[in-house]
Amino acid sequence: MVRSGGQSAWVLLDLDGTVLDYDRAEQEAVLGTLAGVGLPASPLAHLGEVLIISDEVGAAKPAAAIFEAALSALGEPDPRAVTMVGDSLSADIAGGRAVGLPTVWVAPSQQPDPTDPALRPDRRIVAIGELPGLLRA
Numbered sequence: 001m002v003r004s005g006g007q008s009a010w011v012l013l014d015l016d017g018t019v020l021d022y023d024r025a026e027q028e029a030v031l032g033t034l035a036g037v038g039l040p041a042s043p044l045a046h047l048g049e050v051l052i053i054s055d056e057v058g059a060a061k062p063a064a065a066i067f068e069a070a071l072s073a074l075g076e077p078d079p080r081a082v083t084m085v086g087d088s089l090s091a092d093i094a095g096g097r098a099v100g101l102p103t104v105w106v107a108p109s110q111q112p113d114p115t116d117p118a119l120r121p122d123r124r125i126v127a128i129g130e131l132p133g134l135l136r137a
Helices: 024-035 064-073 089-098 128-136
Strands: 010-013 082-086 103-106 123-125
Touching: 064 082, 064 089, 082 089, 089 103, 103 128, 123 128
Parallel strands: 010 082, 082 103, 103 123
Antiparallel strands: none
């Protein structure tokens, strides 16, 4: 989770496949751009200000408990002020929506939009590099 300078006070960022697949130069460029909207740009910025580990919580996404643990660690902000960004419709988007978080799905352009309302993200981006611009909006 990292603090944002845009509309959301916080961003929950799932990093399992989307960000870590970029080469180091691309990662640094994204982190540098995120710093421009108020996000930290250190080599460890991708770990954010709070790290939530499912084994420690005893629950994994999409369970509400993992999102509630994240909100608790952030000081109980209004869920509408926290954006869930992830690449999994069933874990990141459905889980975030279930607890009232705005959601951003990072998905390849050829992947069709979901038809199930529980899986429908609020916003969609094709690459993580689009995130800073979306957060500035």
